[in-house]
Amino acid sequence: MLDERSRILLKTLVERYIAEGQPVGSRTLSRASGLTLSPATVRNIMSDLEELGLVMSPHTSAGRAPTAAGYRFYLDKLIAIQPLDQRLIADLREELKPDQPQQLIRRASQILSELTQFAGIVMAPKRDTERLRHIEFVPLSGNRLLLILVTQSGEVLNRLVTAPRALSPSELVEASNFLTTHFAGKTLEEMREALAQELSRMREDISDLMRAALTAPLPEADPYVVSGENRLLEVGEFASNMERLRELFSLFEQRTALMRLLEQATQANGVQIFIGSESGVAELEECSLITANYSVHGRIVGSIGVIGPTRMAYDRVIPIVDITAKLLTHALSQYENTQG
Numbered sequence: 166m167l168d169e170r171s172r173i174l175l176k177t178l179v180e181r182y183i184a185e186g187q188p189v190g191s192r193t194l195s196r197a198s199g200l201t202l203s204p205a206t207v208r209n210i211m212s213d214l215e216e217l218g219l220v221m222s223p224h225t226s227a228g229r230a231p232t233a234a235g236y237r238f239y240l241d242k243l244i245a246i247q248p249l250d251q252r253l254i255a256d257l258r259e260e261l262k263p264d265q266p267q268q269l270i271r272r273a274s275q276i277l278s279e280l281t282q283f284a285g286i287v288m289a290p291k292r293d294t295e296r297l298r299h300i301e302f303v304p305l306s307g308n309r310l311l312l313i314l315v316t317q318s319g320e321v322l323n324r325l326v327t328a329p330r331a332l333s334p335s336e337l338v339e340a341s342n343f344l345t346t347h348f349a350g351k352t353l354e355e356m357r358e359a360l361a362q363e364l365s366r367m368r369e370d371i372s373d374l375m376r377a378a379l380t381a382p383l384p385e386a387d388p389y390v391v392s393g394e395n396r397l398l399e400v401g402e403f404a405s406n407m408e409r410l411r412e413l414f415s416l417f418e419q420r421t422a423l424m425r426l427l428e429q430a431t432q433a434n435g436v437q438i439f440i441g442s443e444s445g446v447a448e449l450e451e452c453s454l455i456t457a458n459y460s461v462h463g464r465i466v467g468s469i470g471v472i473g474p475t476r477m478a479y480d481r482v483i484p485i486v487d488i489t490a491k492l493l494t495h496a497l498s499q500y501e502n503t504q505g
Contacts, residue, residue: 167238173198175219176243178211179231183476185399188228233441236453236475240438247480249488261492263500266290267320271390273469273493278393280485282399283473284326284417287493288389288427290349296352296501298345299459302326302337302378310337312378317350317501329373340374388424391417402451402474409451416448418450429458436487441475451475455482457490461497469493 166176177198181189191207191247202210211229222228232238260276261269270287277285283373299315308331314326332340348356357421394417397403403410416423426444430437439454449472469490471482 167214170200170202171214172243173200174207174210175214175231175235176239178220178229179235179239179243182230183478186476188223190228190231193228195334196427221372231242233443233475234477236338236440237443239436240440241478244480244483246484251483254488254492257488257492258495263503264318265495266497269493269496269500270467273489274390274392277469277471277489278396279417281395281471281473281477282393283471283477283482284394284397285392285469285471286389286423286427287469288424288431290461290466296350297356298349300348300378301341302332302374304332304334304337307331309376324378326374326377328377333361344375344378366493388420389427397473400474402476412448413452417447426454427456427468427470430470431458431465434458436483438479438483453477453479454483455479457486459490459497461494461501466497 174194178189181193181197181341189280191204191211193203195204195207198207211220214235215222215229217234218232219238220229221232225228255371257276260272263269264272267289274285274287277283277287279285295319297314298317299313301313301315303311303313304391305311305325308328310328310332311324312326314322314324316322348359351359363478372390394414397410397413403413423446426439435457437456439449439456441450441452444452444454451474452472453475454470454472458465458468459467469486471486473482
């Protein structure tokens with residue numbers, strides 16, 4: 166535990182470093198903290214904080230900068246979040262009006278990037294969570310069929326399925342009508358659960374077709390949308406380190422590691438912050454990722470986030486991520502209401 170003087174000095178150091186990007190000297194800390202301490206006393210406290218791993222002394226300067234652990238202590242114990250201006254919130258609500266999910270997700274990622282000047286990222290809803298509007302079977306060659314799923318957001322998904330035997334057009338219409346009538350408005354997972362109770366009433370070959378339809382893999386979709394990656398080129402910490410930038414852009418393209426992080430974020434409530442190595446992703450060693458979940462009618466379907474340097478204005482970025490997630494939740498829920 167830190168005493169009050171140490172807390173005030175650490176908070177002052179972190180905020181000055183975030184604002185100026187330069188190590189902070191003891192004399193500056195003595196004046197900026199509002200404490201009546203001599204520079205020598207400040208240096209002693211800084212030495213204690215350095216021993217605790219909360220600050221470090223870059224070789225090129227007599228001043229100190231926060232470590233990842235220092236940022237973490239600041240975020241957990243010291244930060245004072247700045248509330249967003251109500252006019253900005255009203256503007257964001259106008260930008261995120263109920264619309265097709267793909268459009269909302271793309272716009273949300275753009276908003277995050279525009280407001281923070283970093284990279285905005287939005288995890289797309291898993292396709293198994295999409296609610297269906299219409300289901301249809303189209304015969305191909307032999308026993309092969311094309312299953313067409315139209316979601317409430319207007320997206321058309323195709324699956325190849327194999328029927329137990331060649332089915333007549335009237336049998337395919339019967340199967341399509343049954344699925345649409347009984348399961349429109351449900352997710353694929355909800356359909357699988359409900360269908361188990363219905364299969365006993367259906368002919369064996371039709372019930373086999375239903376099982377095949379619900380277990381066939383969906384086509385791959387972009388797992389998330391990223392906006393503003395190029396803004397990272399102008400971040401001081403990255404501008405002089407092209408190797409770090411190449412690693413970051415490779416991370417955006419590979420998708421697997423970032424997707425795992427965003428899925429991890431959906432398991433917790435509220436805003437989550439990953440500082441440097443906390444993410445477990447080597448490419449984010451000098452970055453922070455701030456995330457928040459969004460949902461539809463209380464069901465978490467994805468997460469949004471901002472990726473930037475560890476030296477970012479957390480007190481400003483955190484509420485931007487938080488309110489964007491809440492407005493995206495509201496817009497998607499309202500849109501689904503209009504499609505129901």
